Amino acid sequence: MDLTGDLLSKAPPEGGLTTGAVARLLGVAPTTLRSWDRRYGLGPAAREDGRHRRWTAADIATLRAVCRLTSAGLPPAEAARTVLAGETPAPVAPAPGRASRAPVPLPPGRARRECRGLARAAARLDGRTMDELLTGALDRYGLPVAWDEVIMPVLHAVGRRWESAGERYVEVEHLLSWHVSGALRRVPAQPPSPSPGAGLSLLACAPGETHSLALEALAATLAHRGLPVSMFGAALPAEALVEAVRRTGPDAVVLWAQSPDTAAGGTVDRVEAVEWGVRGARRRPAVLVAGPGWAGRRPPGARHLSGLAHAVDVLATVTAR
Known part of the structure:
Protein backbone atom coordinates (compact mmCIF):
# COMPACT_ATOMS: atom_id res chain seq x y z
CA MET A 1 0.00 0.00 0.00
CA GLY A 86 10.49 38.02 24.92
CA GLU A 87 8.34 37.53 28.00
CA THR A 88 7.49 34.28 29.81
CA PRO A 89 3.72 33.86 30.02
CA ALA A 90 1.87 32.57 33.06
CA PRO A 91 0.67 29.00 32.59
CA VAL A 92 -2.83 28.66 31.15
CA ALA A 93 -5.05 26.09 32.85
CA PRO A 94 -6.84 23.79 30.39
CA ALA A 95 -10.63 23.63 30.38
CA PRO A 96 -12.00 20.96 32.76
CA GLY A 97 -12.21 17.53 31.19
CA ARG A 98 -10.46 18.66 28.03
CA ALA A 99 -7.41 16.97 26.56
CA SER A 100 -4.51 19.11 25.36
CA ARG A 101 -4.39 17.94 21.72
CA ALA A 102 -2.11 20.79 20.63
CA PRO A 103 -1.72 21.12 16.83
CA VAL A 104 1.96 20.28 16.33
CA PRO A 105 3.58 18.93 13.15
CA LEU A 106 4.69 15.33 13.03
CA PRO A 107 8.44 14.71 13.34
CA PRO A 108 10.29 13.72 10.14
CA GLY A 109 9.35 10.22 9.01
CA ARG A 110 6.76 9.82 11.75
CA ALA A 111 3.76 10.37 9.46
CA ARG A 112 4.74 7.48 7.18
CA ARG A 113 5.14 5.13 10.16
CA GLU A 114 1.82 6.18 11.67
CA CYS A 115 0.08 5.73 8.31
CA ARG A 116 1.54 2.28 7.80
CA GLY A 117 0.48 1.15 11.25
CA LEU A 118 -3.09 2.33 10.75
CA ALA A 119 -3.27 0.88 7.23
CA ARG A 120 -2.02 -2.52 8.41
CA ALA A 121 -4.55 -2.60 11.26
CA ALA A 122 -7.32 -1.77 8.78
CA ALA A 123 -6.19 -4.50 6.39
CA ARG A 124 -6.30 -6.99 9.29
CA LEU A 125 -9.78 -5.73 10.26
CA ASP A 126 -8.29 -5.07 13.69
CA GLY A 127 -10.72 -2.56 15.17
CA ARG A 128 -9.10 -2.42 18.61
CA THR A 129 -5.70 -1.46 17.19
CA MET A 130 -7.29 1.09 14.86
CA ASP A 131 -8.97 2.74 17.85
CA GLU A 132 -5.68 2.86 19.77
CA LEU A 133 -3.75 4.32 16.82
CA LEU A 134 -6.42 6.88 15.95
CA THR A 135 -6.80 8.06 19.55
CA GLY A 136 -3.03 8.24 19.97
CA ALA A 137 -2.58 10.34 16.83
CA LEU A 138 -5.36 12.73 17.84
CA ASP A 139 -3.95 13.11 21.35
CA ARG A 140 -0.35 13.69 20.22
CA TYR A 141 -0.83 15.93 17.20
CA GLY A 142 -4.27 17.51 17.46
CA LEU A 143 -7.15 16.96 15.07
CA PRO A 144 -6.15 19.06 12.04
CA VAL A 145 -2.63 17.62 11.83
CA ALA A 146 -3.72 14.04 12.59
CA TRP A 147 -6.44 14.34 9.95
CA ASP A 148 -4.24 15.82 7.23
CA GLU A 149 -1.10 13.75 7.80
CA VAL A 150 -2.35 10.39 9.11
CA ILE A 151 -6.06 9.74 8.67
CA MET A 152 -6.66 11.20 5.21
CA PRO A 153 -3.62 9.53 3.55
CA VAL A 154 -4.77 6.14 4.86
CA LEU A 155 -8.36 6.71 3.77
CA HIS A 156 -7.14 7.65 0.28
CA ALA A 157 -4.85 4.62 0.10
CA VAL A 158 -7.62 2.27 1.18
CA GLY A 159 -9.96 3.86 -1.35
CA ARG A 160 -7.43 3.33 -4.15
CA ARG A 161 -6.95 -0.30 -3.12
CA TRP A 162 -10.73 -0.84 -3.12
CA GLU A 163 -11.03 0.67 -6.60
CA SER A 164 -8.33 -1.66 -7.95
CA ALA A 165 -9.41 -4.80 -6.07
CA GLY A 166 -13.16 -4.55 -6.49
CA GLU A 167 -15.56 -5.47 -3.73
CA ARG A 168 -13.02 -7.84 -2.18
CA TYR A 169 -11.63 -4.86 -0.26
CA VAL A 170 -14.72 -2.82 0.51
CA GLU A 171 -15.04 -4.28 4.02
CA VAL A 172 -11.70 -2.65 4.94
CA GLU A 173 -12.87 0.78 3.83
CA HIS A 174 -16.18 0.42 5.69
CA LEU A 175 -14.57 -0.69 8.95
CA LEU A 176 -11.86 1.98 8.81
CA SER A 177 -14.47 4.69 8.14
CA TRP A 178 -16.53 3.49 11.09
CA HIS A 179 -13.59 3.64 13.49
CA VAL A 180 -12.47 7.05 12.18
CA SER A 181 -15.98 8.36 12.75
CA GLY A 182 -15.96 6.98 16.29
CA ALA A 183 -12.57 8.53 17.03
CA LEU A 184 -13.78 11.91 15.85
CA ARG A 185 -16.80 11.70 18.13
CA ARG A 186 -14.53 11.01 21.08
CA VAL A 187 -12.63 14.28 20.64
CA PRO A 188 -13.77 16.35 23.65
CA ALA A 189 -15.90 19.39 22.92
CA GLN A 190 -15.42 22.66 24.73
CA PRO A 191 -18.69 24.31 25.81
CA PRO A 192 -19.24 27.53 23.84
CA SER A 193 -18.65 30.66 25.88
CA PRO A 194 -21.90 32.18 27.25
CA SER A 195 -20.63 35.62 26.30
CA PRO A 196 -21.22 36.98 22.78
CA GLY A 197 -18.83 35.37 20.34
CA ALA A 198 -18.94 33.16 17.29
CA GLY A 199 -22.29 32.36 15.73
CA LEU A 200 -23.54 28.98 14.57
CA SER A 201 -22.02 26.99 11.69
CA LEU A 202 -24.38 24.51 10.04
CA LEU A 203 -22.66 21.60 8.28
CA ALA A 204 -24.37 19.27 5.81
CA CYS A 205 -23.53 17.03 2.89
CA ALA A 206 -25.14 18.03 -0.37
CA PRO A 207 -28.32 16.14 -1.32
CA GLY A 208 -27.39 12.62 -2.41
CA GLU A 209 -23.85 12.84 -0.96
CA THR A 210 -23.08 9.96 1.42
CA HIS A 211 -19.39 10.66 2.21
CA SER A 212 -19.41 12.65 5.45
CA LEU A 213 -16.11 11.88 7.24
CA ALA A 214 -14.38 15.13 6.26
CA LEU A 215 -17.40 17.08 7.46
CA GLU A 216 -17.36 15.10 10.72
CA ALA A 217 -13.72 16.11 11.18
CA LEU A 218 -14.69 19.76 10.69
CA ALA A 219 -17.56 19.46 13.18
CA ALA A 220 -15.29 17.84 15.77
CA THR A 221 -12.62 20.53 15.34
CA LEU A 222 -15.11 23.38 15.70
CA ALA A 223 -16.68 21.80 18.79
CA HIS A 224 -13.25 21.17 20.32
CA ARG A 225 -12.47 24.86 19.95
CA GLY A 226 -15.76 25.91 21.52
CA LEU A 227 -17.30 27.19 18.28
CA PRO A 228 -21.05 26.48 17.94
CA VAL A 229 -21.82 23.88 15.26
CA SER A 230 -24.76 21.81 14.06
CA MET A 231 -23.87 18.73 12.01
CA PHE A 232 -26.61 17.28 9.79
CA GLY A 233 -24.50 14.59 8.14
CA ALA A 234 -24.94 12.73 4.88
CA ALA A 235 -27.42 13.19 2.03
CA LEU A 236 -29.63 15.87 3.55
CA PRO A 237 -32.50 16.58 1.10
CA ALA A 238 -32.64 20.14 -0.19
CA GLU A 239 -36.03 20.85 1.41
CA ALA A 240 -34.80 19.60 4.79
CA LEU A 241 -31.63 21.67 4.48
CA VAL A 242 -33.59 24.83 3.75
CA GLU A 243 -35.88 24.15 6.72
CA ALA A 244 -32.91 23.51 9.01
CA VAL A 245 -31.33 26.80 7.99
CA ARG A 246 -34.60 28.68 8.51
CA ARG A 247 -35.14 27.17 11.96
CA THR A 248 -31.59 27.51 13.34
CA GLY A 249 -30.52 30.82 11.73
CA PRO A 250 -26.82 29.95 11.27
CA ASP A 251 -24.21 32.55 10.43
CA ALA A 252 -22.55 30.12 8.03
CA VAL A 253 -23.59 27.00 6.09
CA VAL A 254 -21.00 24.53 4.74
CA LEU A 255 -22.09 22.18 1.93
CA TRP A 256 -19.83 19.18 1.31
CA ALA A 257 -19.71 17.34 -2.03
CA GLN A 258 -17.32 14.46 -2.62
CA SER A 259 -18.50 13.86 -6.17
CA PRO A 260 -19.32 16.25 -9.03
CA ASP A 261 -22.63 14.41 -9.32
CA THR A 262 -23.77 15.79 -5.96
CA ALA A 263 -22.34 19.32 -6.28
CA ALA A 264 -25.48 21.22 -7.26
CA GLY A 265 -25.32 24.98 -7.57
CA GLY A 266 -29.11 25.15 -7.30
CA THR A 267 -28.94 23.95 -3.70
CA VAL A 268 -26.46 26.69 -2.88
CA ASP A 269 -28.79 29.30 -4.42
CA ARG A 270 -31.74 28.04 -2.37
CA VAL A 271 -29.81 28.18 0.90
CA GLU A 272 -28.42 31.63 0.15
CA ALA A 273 -31.99 32.90 -0.37
CA VAL A 274 -33.20 31.77 3.08
CA GLU A 275 -34.03 34.69 5.39
CA TRP A 276 -34.98 34.94 9.05
CA GLY A 277 -35.30 37.52 11.79
CA VAL A 278 -37.56 40.47 12.44
CA ARG A 279 -38.81 42.63 9.60
CA GLY A 280 -36.33 45.35 8.77
CA ALA A 281 -33.42 43.33 10.13
CA ARG A 282 -33.60 40.15 8.11
CA ARG A 283 -30.49 37.98 7.90
CA ARG A 284 -29.07 35.43 5.49
CA PRO A 285 -26.33 32.85 5.98
CA ALA A 286 -22.90 32.89 4.39
CA VAL A 287 -22.82 29.74 2.25
CA LEU A 288 -19.48 28.00 1.73
CA VAL A 289 -18.73 24.88 -0.30
CA ALA A 290 -16.18 22.18 0.48
CA GLY A 291 -14.99 18.92 -1.01
CA PRO A 292 -13.50 17.78 -4.34
CA GLY A 293 -16.92 17.59 -5.97
CA TRP A 294 -17.01 21.37 -6.34
CA ALA A 295 -13.79 21.53 -8.40
CA GLY A 296 -14.68 23.34 -11.60
CA ARG A 297 -18.34 23.56 -10.53
CA ARG A 298 -18.24 26.17 -7.78
CA PRO A 299 -21.29 28.45 -7.91
CA PRO A 300 -20.51 32.10 -8.75
CA GLY A 301 -19.55 34.01 -5.63
CA ALA A 302 -19.44 30.93 -3.39
CA ARG A 303 -16.35 30.63 -1.23
CA HIS A 304 -14.50 27.31 -1.33
CA LEU A 305 -12.90 25.78 1.76
CA SER A 306 -9.65 24.12 0.73
CA GLY A 307 -8.85 22.03 3.82
CA LEU A 308 -9.66 21.41 7.47
CA ALA A 309 -7.41 24.09 8.98
CA HIS A 310 -8.51 26.59 6.33
CA ALA A 311 -12.18 25.79 6.95
CA VAL A 312 -11.86 26.34 10.71
CA ASP A 313 -10.00 29.61 10.19
CA VAL A 314 -12.58 30.91 7.70
CA LEU A 315 -15.59 29.88 9.79
CA ALA A 316 -14.11 31.47 12.93
CA THR A 317 -13.88 34.72 10.99
CA VAL A 318 -17.21 34.52 9.14
CA THR A 319 -19.23 33.67 12.26
CA ALA A 320 -17.55 36.22 14.56
CA ARG A 321 -20.05 38.74 15.86
Whole structure:
Protein backbone atom coordinates (compact mmCIF):
# COMPACT_ATOMS: atom_id res chain seq x y z
CA MET A 1 0.00 0.00 0.00
CA ASP A 2 1.51 3.30 -1.07
CA LEU A 3 1.17 5.68 1.86
CA THR A 4 3.20 8.80 1.20
CA GLY A 5 3.26 12.03 3.14
CA ASP A 6 5.90 14.57 2.23
CA LEU A 7 6.92 16.51 5.31
CA LEU A 8 9.10 19.55 5.60
CA SER A 9 11.90 17.88 7.51
CA LYS A 10 14.78 20.01 6.34
CA ALA A 11 15.91 23.41 7.51
CA PRO A 12 14.59 26.36 5.48
CA PRO A 13 16.63 26.97 2.32
CA GLU A 14 18.84 29.99 2.12
CA GLY A 15 16.05 32.06 0.57
CA GLY A 16 13.55 30.93 3.21
CA LEU A 17 10.23 29.06 2.96
CA THR A 18 7.03 30.23 1.35
CA THR A 19 3.91 30.92 3.39
CA GLY A 20 2.29 27.72 2.13
CA ALA A 21 5.30 25.63 3.13
CA VAL A 22 5.40 27.16 6.60
CA ALA A 23 1.66 26.63 7.03
CA ARG A 24 2.07 22.92 6.25
CA LEU A 25 5.03 22.70 8.61
CA LEU A 26 3.15 24.23 11.53
CA GLY A 27 -0.27 22.70 10.80
CA VAL A 28 -2.09 26.03 10.41
CA ALA A 29 -3.84 27.70 7.51
CA PRO A 30 -1.93 30.12 5.24
CA THR A 31 -4.68 32.66 5.90
CA THR A 32 -3.86 32.45 9.61
CA LEU A 33 -0.21 33.35 8.97
CA ARG A 34 -1.21 36.28 6.77
CA SER A 35 -3.67 37.45 9.42
CA TRP A 36 -1.00 37.25 12.15
CA ASP A 37 1.34 39.25 9.95
CA ARG A 38 -1.26 41.94 9.30
CA ARG A 39 -2.63 42.16 12.84
CA TYR A 40 0.30 41.39 15.11
CA GLY A 41 3.46 42.01 13.07
CA LEU A 42 4.43 38.33 12.91
CA GLY A 43 5.48 38.48 9.29
CA PRO A 44 8.74 37.31 7.71
CA ALA A 45 11.83 39.41 8.24
CA ALA A 46 12.55 39.50 4.50
CA ARG A 47 10.50 39.45 1.32
CA GLU A 48 11.91 38.29 -1.98
CA ASP A 49 11.94 41.09 -4.57
CA GLY A 50 10.15 43.20 -1.97
CA ARG A 51 6.90 41.26 -2.52
CA HIS A 52 6.94 37.51 -1.94
CA ARG A 53 7.09 36.27 1.65
CA ARG A 54 10.08 34.14 2.60
CA TRP A 55 10.21 32.83 6.14
CA THR A 56 13.61 32.24 7.77
CA ALA A 57 14.43 29.80 10.56
CA ALA A 58 14.16 32.64 13.08
CA ASP A 59 10.73 33.62 11.72
CA ILE A 60 9.53 30.03 12.01
CA ALA A 61 10.85 29.75 15.57
CA THR A 62 8.77 32.80 16.48
CA LEU A 63 5.68 31.27 14.89
CA ARG A 64 6.25 27.98 16.73
CA ALA A 65 6.34 29.85 20.03
CA VAL A 66 3.08 31.63 19.20
CA CYS A 67 1.47 28.32 18.18
CA ARG A 68 2.49 26.74 21.49
CA LEU A 69 0.89 29.58 23.45
CA THR A 70 -2.34 29.64 21.43
CA SER A 71 -2.60 25.84 21.76
CA ALA A 72 -2.34 26.32 25.54
CA GLY A 73 -5.32 28.67 25.44
CA LEU A 74 -3.74 32.13 25.10
CA PRO A 75 -5.50 34.48 22.63
CA PRO A 76 -3.42 35.09 19.48
CA ALA A 77 -2.96 38.80 20.20
CA GLU A 78 -1.60 38.14 23.68
CA ALA A 79 0.53 35.25 22.47
CA ALA A 80 2.08 37.43 19.76
CA ARG A 81 2.77 40.29 22.18
CA THR A 82 4.35 37.88 24.67
CA VAL A 83 6.66 36.25 22.12
CA LEU A 84 7.70 39.50 20.43
CA ALA A 85 8.46 41.05 23.84
CA GLY A 86 10.49 38.02 24.92
CA GLU A 87 8.34 37.53 28.00
CA THR A 88 7.49 34.28 29.81
CA PRO A 89 3.72 33.86 30.02
CA ALA A 90 1.87 32.57 33.06
CA PRO A 91 0.67 29.00 32.59
CA VAL A 92 -2.83 28.66 31.15
CA ALA A 93 -5.05 26.09 32.85
CA PRO A 94 -6.84 23.79 30.39
CA ALA A 95 -10.63 23.63 30.38
CA PRO A 96 -12.00 20.96 32.76
CA GLY A 97 -12.21 17.53 31.19
CA ARG A 98 -10.46 18.66 28.03
CA ALA A 99 -7.41 16.97 26.56
CA SER A 100 -4.51 19.11 25.36
CA ARG A 101 -4.39 17.94 21.72
CA ALA A 102 -2.11 20.79 20.63
CA PRO A 103 -1.72 21.12 16.83
CA VAL A 104 1.96 20.28 16.33
CA PRO A 105 3.58 18.93 13.15
CA LEU A 106 4.69 15.33 13.03
CA PRO A 107 8.44 14.71 13.34
CA PRO A 108 10.29 13.72 10.14
CA GLY A 109 9.35 10.22 9.01
CA ARG A 110 6.76 9.82 11.75
CA ALA A 111 3.76 10.37 9.46
CA ARG A 112 4.74 7.48 7.18
CA ARG A 113 5.14 5.13 10.16
CA GLU A 114 1.82 6.18 11.67
CA CYS A 115 0.08 5.73 8.31
CA ARG A 116 1.54 2.28 7.80
CA GLY A 117 0.48 1.15 11.25
CA LEU A 118 -3.09 2.33 10.75
CA ALA A 119 -3.27 0.88 7.23
CA ARG A 120 -2.02 -2.52 8.41
CA ALA A 121 -4.55 -2.60 11.26
CA ALA A 122 -7.32 -1.77 8.78
CA ALA A 123 -6.19 -4.50 6.39
CA ARG A 124 -6.30 -6.99 9.29
CA LEU A 125 -9.78 -5.73 10.26
CA ASP A 126 -8.29 -5.07 13.69
CA GLY A 127 -10.72 -2.56 15.17
CA ARG A 128 -9.10 -2.42 18.61
CA THR A 129 -5.70 -1.46 17.19
CA MET A 130 -7.29 1.09 14.86
CA ASP A 131 -8.97 2.74 17.85
CA GLU A 132 -5.68 2.86 19.77
CA LEU A 133 -3.75 4.32 16.82
CA LEU A 134 -6.42 6.88 15.95
CA THR A 135 -6.80 8.06 19.55
CA GLY A 136 -3.03 8.24 19.97
CA ALA A 137 -2.58 10.34 16.83
CA LEU A 138 -5.36 12.73 17.84
CA ASP A 139 -3.95 13.11 21.35
CA ARG A 140 -0.35 13.69 20.22
CA TYR A 141 -0.83 15.93 17.20
CA GLY A 142 -4.27 17.51 17.46
CA LEU A 143 -7.15 16.96 15.07
CA PRO A 144 -6.15 19.06 12.04
CA VAL A 145 -2.63 17.62 11.83
CA ALA A 146 -3.72 14.04 12.59
CA TRP A 147 -6.44 14.34 9.95
CA ASP A 148 -4.24 15.82 7.23
CA GLU A 149 -1.10 13.75 7.80
CA VAL A 150 -2.35 10.39 9.11
CA ILE A 151 -6.06 9.74 8.67
CA MET A 152 -6.66 11.20 5.21
CA PRO A 153 -3.62 9.53 3.55
CA VAL A 154 -4.77 6.14 4.86
CA LEU A 155 -8.36 6.71 3.77
CA HIS A 156 -7.14 7.65 0.28
CA ALA A 157 -4.85 4.62 0.10
CA VAL A 158 -7.62 2.27 1.18
CA GLY A 159 -9.96 3.86 -1.35
CA ARG A 160 -7.43 3.33 -4.15
CA ARG A 161 -6.95 -0.30 -3.12
CA TRP A 162 -10.73 -0.84 -3.12
CA GLU A 163 -11.03 0.67 -6.60
CA SER A 164 -8.33 -1.66 -7.95
CA ALA A 165 -9.41 -4.80 -6.07
CA GLY A 166 -13.16 -4.55 -6.49
CA GLU A 167 -15.56 -5.47 -3.73
CA ARG A 168 -13.02 -7.84 -2.18
CA TYR A 169 -11.63 -4.86 -0.26
CA VAL A 170 -14.72 -2.82 0.51
CA GLU A 171 -15.04 -4.28 4.02
CA VAL A 172 -11.70 -2.65 4.94
CA GLU A 173 -12.87 0.78 3.83
CA HIS A 174 -16.18 0.42 5.69
CA LEU A 175 -14.57 -0.69 8.95
CA LEU A 176 -11.86 1.98 8.81
CA SER A 177 -14.47 4.69 8.14
CA TRP A 178 -16.53 3.49 11.09
CA HIS A 179 -13.59 3.64 13.49
CA VAL A 180 -12.47 7.05 12.18
CA SER A 181 -15.98 8.36 12.75
CA GLY A 182 -15.96 6.98 16.29
CA ALA A 183 -12.57 8.53 17.03
CA LEU A 184 -13.78 11.91 15.85
CA ARG A 185 -16.80 11.70 18.13
CA ARG A 186 -14.53 11.01 21.08
CA VAL A 187 -12.63 14.28 20.64
CA PRO A 188 -13.77 16.35 23.65
CA ALA A 189 -15.90 19.39 22.92
CA GLN A 190 -15.42 22.66 24.73
CA PRO A 191 -18.69 24.31 25.81
CA PRO A 192 -19.24 27.53 23.84
CA SER A 193 -18.65 30.66 25.88
CA PRO A 194 -21.90 32.18 27.25
CA SER A 195 -20.63 35.62 26.30
CA PRO A 196 -21.22 36.98 22.78
CA GLY A 197 -18.83 35.37 20.34
CA ALA A 198 -18.94 33.16 17.29
CA GLY A 199 -22.29 32.36 15.73
CA LEU A 200 -23.54 28.98 14.57
CA SER A 201 -22.02 26.99 11.69
CA LEU A 202 -24.38 24.51 10.04
CA LEU A 203 -22.66 21.60 8.28
CA ALA A 204 -24.37 19.27 5.81
CA CYS A 205 -23.53 17.03 2.89
CA ALA A 206 -25.14 18.03 -0.37
CA PRO A 207 -28.32 16.14 -1.32
CA GLY A 208 -27.39 12.62 -2.41
CA GLU A 209 -23.85 12.84 -0.96
CA THR A 210 -23.08 9.96 1.42
CA HIS A 211 -19.39 10.66 2.21
CA SER A 212 -19.41 12.65 5.45
CA LEU A 213 -16.11 11.88 7.24
CA ALA A 214 -14.38 15.13 6.26
CA LEU A 215 -17.40 17.08 7.46
CA GLU A 216 -17.36 15.10 10.72
CA ALA A 217 -13.72 16.11 11.18
CA LEU A 218 -14.69 19.76 10.69
CA ALA A 219 -17.56 19.46 13.18
CA ALA A 220 -15.29 17.84 15.77
CA THR A 221 -12.62 20.53 15.34
CA LEU A 222 -15.11 23.38 15.70
CA ALA A 223 -16.68 21.80 18.79
CA HIS A 224 -13.25 21.17 20.32
CA ARG A 225 -12.47 24.86 19.95
CA GLY A 226 -15.76 25.91 21.52
CA LEU A 227 -17.30 27.19 18.28
CA PRO A 228 -21.05 26.48 17.94
CA VAL A 229 -21.82 23.88 15.26
CA SER A 230 -24.76 21.81 14.06
CA MET A 231 -23.87 18.73 12.01
CA PHE A 232 -26.61 17.28 9.79
CA GLY A 233 -24.50 14.59 8.14
CA ALA A 234 -24.94 12.73 4.88
CA ALA A 235 -27.42 13.19 2.03
CA LEU A 236 -29.63 15.87 3.55
CA PRO A 237 -32.50 16.58 1.10
CA ALA A 238 -32.64 20.14 -0.19
CA GLU A 239 -36.03 20.85 1.41
CA ALA A 240 -34.80 19.60 4.79
CA LEU A 241 -31.63 21.67 4.48
CA VAL A 242 -33.59 24.83 3.75
CA GLU A 243 -35.88 24.15 6.72
CA ALA A 244 -32.91 23.51 9.01
CA VAL A 245 -31.33 26.80 7.99
CA ARG A 246 -34.60 28.68 8.51
CA ARG A 247 -35.14 27.17 11.96
CA THR A 248 -31.59 27.51 13.34
CA GLY A 249 -30.52 30.82 11.73
CA PRO A 250 -26.82 29.95 11.27
CA ASP A 251 -24.21 32.55 10.43
CA ALA A 252 -22.55 30.12 8.03
CA VAL A 253 -23.59 27.00 6.09
CA VAL A 254 -21.00 24.53 4.74
CA LEU A 255 -22.09 22.18 1.93
CA TRP A 256 -19.83 19.18 1.31
CA ALA A 257 -19.71 17.34 -2.03
CA GLN A 258 -17.32 14.46 -2.62
CA SER A 259 -18.50 13.86 -6.17
CA PRO A 260 -19.32 16.25 -9.03
CA ASP A 261 -22.63 14.41 -9.32
CA THR A 262 -23.77 15.79 -5.96
CA ALA A 263 -22.34 19.32 -6.28
CA ALA A 264 -25.48 21.22 -7.26
CA GLY A 265 -25.32 24.98 -7.57
CA GLY A 266 -29.11 25.15 -7.30
CA THR A 267 -28.94 23.95 -3.70
CA VAL A 268 -26.46 26.69 -2.88
CA ASP A 269 -28.79 29.30 -4.42
CA ARG A 270 -31.74 28.04 -2.37
CA VAL A 271 -29.81 28.18 0.90
CA GLU A 272 -28.42 31.63 0.15
CA ALA A 273 -31.99 32.90 -0.37
CA VAL A 274 -33.20 31.77 3.08
CA GLU A 275 -34.03 34.69 5.39
CA TRP A 276 -34.98 34.94 9.05
CA GLY A 277 -35.30 37.52 11.79
CA VAL A 278 -37.56 40.47 12.44
CA ARG A 279 -38.81 42.63 9.60
CA GLY A 280 -36.33 45.35 8.77
CA ALA A 281 -33.42 43.33 10.13
CA ARG A 282 -33.60 40.15 8.11
CA ARG A 283 -30.49 37.98 7.90
CA ARG A 284 -29.07 35.43 5.49
CA PRO A 285 -26.33 32.85 5.98
CA ALA A 286 -22.90 32.89 4.39
CA VAL A 287 -22.82 29.74 2.25
CA LEU A 288 -19.48 28.00 1.73
CA VAL A 289 -18.73 24.88 -0.30
CA ALA A 290 -16.18 22.18 0.48
CA GLY A 291 -14.99 18.92 -1.01
CA PRO A 292 -13.50 17.78 -4.34
CA GLY A 293 -16.92 17.59 -5.97
CA TRP A 294 -17.01 21.37 -6.34
CA ALA A 295 -13.79 21.53 -8.40
CA GLY A 296 -14.68 23.34 -11.60
CA ARG A 297 -18.34 23.56 -10.53
CA ARG A 298 -18.24 26.17 -7.78
CA PRO A 299 -21.29 28.45 -7.91
CA PRO A 300 -20.51 32.10 -8.75
CA GLY A 301 -19.55 34.01 -5.63
CA ALA A 302 -19.44 30.93 -3.39
CA ARG A 303 -16.35 30.63 -1.23
CA HIS A 304 -14.50 27.31 -1.33
CA LEU A 305 -12.90 25.78 1.76
CA SER A 306 -9.65 24.12 0.73
CA GLY A 307 -8.85 22.03 3.82
CA LEU A 308 -9.66 21.41 7.47
CA ALA A 309 -7.41 24.09 8.98
CA HIS A 310 -8.51 26.59 6.33
CA ALA A 311 -12.18 25.79 6.95
CA VAL A 312 -11.86 26.34 10.71
CA ASP A 313 -10.00 29.61 10.19
CA VAL A 314 -12.58 30.91 7.70
CA LEU A 315 -15.59 29.88 9.79
CA ALA A 316 -14.11 31.47 12.93
CA THR A 317 -13.88 34.72 10.99
CA VAL A 318 -17.21 34.52 9.14
CA THR A 319 -19.23 33.67 12.26
CA ALA A 320 -17.55 36.22 14.56
CA ARG A 321 -20.05 38.74 15.86
